Amino acid sequence: MSAADHPTVEDTAADDAPPPATAHARHDDAPLTTTEAATLFADLAALPAVVLAVSGGPDSTALLVLAARWRAALAAGPRLVAATVDHGLRSGSGDEALAVGRLAGELGIAHHILRWTGEKPAAGLQAAARAARYRLLAVAAREAGARHVLTGHTRDDQAETVLFRLARGSGLAGLAGMARVAPLPLPAGGERSTREARRVRGRLETTARTAAPHPDPLPAGDDREPALLLVRPFLDIPKARLVATLAAAGIACADDPSNRDPRFTRSRLRALLPGLAAEGLTAPRLARLADRMRRADAALEAAVERLAADLAVADLAGFGLAGGDGVVRLDAAGWARAPAELRLRLLGRLIDRVGHEGPVELGKLETVADALAAAVVATAITAAGGGPESAARFRRTLAGATVTLAGGRLSVAPAPPRRSGGNAASAGPNPTET
Numbered sequence: 517m518s519a520a521d522h523p524t525v526e527d528t529a530a531d532d533a534p535p536p537a538t539a540h541a542r543h544d545d546a547p548l549t550t551t552e553a554a555t556l557f558a559d560l561a562a563l564p565a566v567v568l569a570v571s572g573g574p575d576s577t578a579l580l581v582l583a584a585r586w587r588a589a590l591a592a593g594p595r596l597v598a599a600t601v602d603h604g605l606r607s608g609s610g611d612e613a614l615a616v617g618r619l620a621g622e623l624g625i626a627h628h629i630l631r632w633t634g635e636k637p638a639a640g641l642q643a644a645a646r647a648a649r650y651r652l653l654a655v656a657a658r659e660a661g662a663r664h665v666l667t668g669h670t671r672d673d674q675a676e677t678v679l680f681r682l683a684r685g686s687g688l689a690g691l692a693g694m695a696r697v698a699p700l701p702l703p704a705g706g707e708r709s710t711r712e713a714r715r716v717r718g719r720l721e722t723t724a725r726t727a728a729p730h731p732d733p734l735p736a737g738d739d740r741e742p743a744l745l746l747v748r749p750f751l752d753i754p755k756a757r758l759v760a761t762l763a764a765a766g767i768a769c770a771d772d773p774s775n776r777d778p779r780f781t782r783s784r785l786r787a788l789l790p791g792l793a794a795e796g797l798t799a800p801r802l803a804r805l806a807d808r809m810r811r812a813d814a815a816l817e818a819a820v821e822r823l824a825a826d827l828a829v830a831d832l833a834g835f836g837l838a839g840g841d842g843v844v845r846l847d848a849a850g851w852a853r854a855p856a857e858l859r860l861r862l863l864g865r866l867i868d869r870v871g872h873e874g875p876v877e878l879g880k881l882e883t884v885a886d887a888l889a890a891a892v893v894a895t896a897i898t899a900a901g902g903g904p905e906s907a908a909r910f911r912r913t914l915a916g917a918t919v920t921l922a923g924g925r926l927s928v929a930p931a932p933p934r935r936s937g938g939n940a941a942s943a944g945p946n947p948t949e950t
């Protein structure tokens with residue numbers, strides 16, 4: 517039995533035992549206190565500016581209100597700038613954005629409405645809207661001289677994310693859910709370009725008083741800018757507490773009907789949550805699972821770094837990987853001796869780094885890593901029997917990288933560009949993976 521198979525306290529509970537009540541259930545609908553809010557925002561106090569992403573829904577409206585109160589109580593602190601993205605997908609969205617602007621004005625906070633004017637795809641609409649939203653929020657942050665964008669994500673959102681990823685077959689890293697602080701997710705090359713930022717910025721519409729003039733954060737001709745961060749101060753807070761906070765303050769907020777639209781997977785999963793909670797799979801437990809997964813994921817990533825160092829893979833996190841020719845080489849036997857999860861992650865990191873087709877898909881990576889490990893063993897057996905080493909040679913292409921086993925060395929090299937027609941490059945005796 518592996519360590520992972522050992523039953524935990526929870527696992528050994530009788531199948532038909534009622535789900536235990538959570539110790540803090542009675543607090544789950546109490547308004548957030550000023551002291552609690554101050555604790556949640558404390559690490560932001562020294563920043564020059566932060567952008568508050570406010571949709572007008574309950575969570576982000578509470579973010580606006582609580583951040584404004586927190587800031588007002590400080591003698592010095594970050595300049596707060598609220599931003600609302602009007603996706604233009606519902607008839608009322610413009611009015612909701614204006615309502616956020618009015619509330620921000622009452623709280624003395626500058627507010628911008630950012631319009632998504634791009635093409636609206638029929639399929640994957642929510643993902644496209646999300647990508648556009650983060651891109652526009654990034655522009656707002658640059659404009660405000662801020663590196664931090666705050667959202668109203670709650671523990672309930674975390675639970676939904678974990679459920680969503682479970683349903684999608686995510687691995688351990690995916691089940692870690694959302695982090696409290698993470699890089700703002702932007703498409704490759706998205707807002708990194710100053711030129712694009714300037715173009716999009718031209719579409720910004722300022723609706724309320726803007727803050728005092730500040731230095732232009734987008735110096736002309738410089739395309740290299742510091743990374744933007746997404747901060748989720750309420751990630752451990754139940755949504756009900758934010759709703760209660762607004763109710764106690766007598767502040768109204770918008771109700772987005774698309775949150776219940778059964779065309780969207782998230783809405784359908786959200787609708788399942790009460791039934792799952794009745795069986796014990798509550799939001800706190802799903803969020804706890806995410807915390808545990810994140811802890812395990814961090815430990816595994818540290819172990820991958822050590823494995824890379826042991827195998828003399830130079831500078832896994834930097835660009836000094838390859839010996840000048842863009843190819844990473846390492847000892848195949850050493851790689852194959854490592855625990856399966858570590859060799860999988862190391863191979864994935866190398867493919868991500870060397871390849872040119874974006875992040876490698878976990879299921880495909882698992883297939884290639886298993887086949888590669890088997891090929892390394894076969895090589896060793898062949899060599900021990902005096903056979904030709906080449907009998908077990910291995911060559912596969914995955915996510916724009918070619919993985920080759922030859923002469924006891926494992927190499928990961930950029931794959932040749934695909935031929936037109938979208939076929940994967942095929943470069944060896946084994947079938948090609950893409």
Ligand SMILES: Nc1ncnc2c1ncn2[C@@H]1O[C@H](COP(=O)(O)OP(=O)(O)OP(=O)(O)O)[C@@H](O)[C@H]1O
Nearest residue numbers: 569570571573574575576577599600601667668669
């Ligand atoms: N249109 C938008 N404009 C600005 N920020 C947004 C917008 N939509 C979402 N966000 C940010 O992303 C977070 C999570 O998005 P989500 O879609 O779950 O929120 P929501 O249902 O629109 O409203 P809320 O989270 O405010 O209750 C929000 O709390 C908010 O901070």
